[in-house]
Amino acid sequence: MKEIPVKDLFSYIDPFSIHEDPAIALATDGKETNGLTIGWAEYGVLWSKPAATVYVHKTRYSKHIFDEAEYYAICYLKPEHKNVLGYFGSVSGRDENKIEKCGLTTVKDDLAPYFAESRLVVICRVMGKNDFDPASVDAGVAGWYAREGVHTLYHGEVVKVLIAEE
Numbered sequence: 779m780k781e782i783p784v785k786d787l788f789s790y791i792d793p794f795s796i797h798e799d800p801a802i803a804l805a806t807d808g809k810e811t812n813g814l815t816i817g818w819a820e821y822g823v824l825w826s827k828p829a830a831t832v833y834v835h836k837t838r839y840s841k842h843i844f845d846e847a848e849y850y851a852i853c854y855l856k857p858e859h860k861n862v863l864g865y866f867g868s869v870s871g872r873d874e875n876k877i878e879k880c881g882l883t884t885v886k887d888d889l890a891p892y893f894a895e896s897r898l899v900v901i902c903r904v905m906g907k908n909d910f911d912p913a914s915v916d917a918g919v920a921g922w923y924a925r926e927g928v929h930t931l932y933h934g935e936v937v938k939v940l941i942a943e944e
């Protein structure tokens with residue numbers, strides 16, 4: 779992987795199409811590493827820093843890891859590995875070690891783990907986190923949370939961007 783300037787990130791992704799091009803968010807708490815498929819994220823500027831926010835639902839096994847992590851990585855996989863997105867979205871880390879069983883190579887970066895098979899990796903330092911408040915939005919959005927509760931938003935400063943070398 780080759781590091782590029784953070785300001786060049788949007789040359790490699792469209793921030794409005796993550797629902798069409800999902801990724802895997804990975805984090806470690808120093809004891810465990812786990813990840814989940816994400817189809818929602820936000821990119822922009824927060825507190826005068828380039829930022830990415832990921833959402834982790836309170837029922838997801840990975841949540842306790844993200845709660846303790848200082849950094850997380852957003853991994854956009856190469857097309858030949860897109861099947862792993864379904865695996866990470868349907869199997870829980872409660873039941874098996876997805877990192878070991880997914881067939882991808884985990885790189886243990888000093889900041890956050892990521893997959894070597896990624897075409898793009900966005901590494902973020904956690905700047906803050908908060909639970910989503912469904913009472914603050916219209917009924918169509920609040921419906922997402924009627925049965926199982928809310929997501930926690932992890933606001934990260936984008937500190938490193940890596941692209942696959944060709």
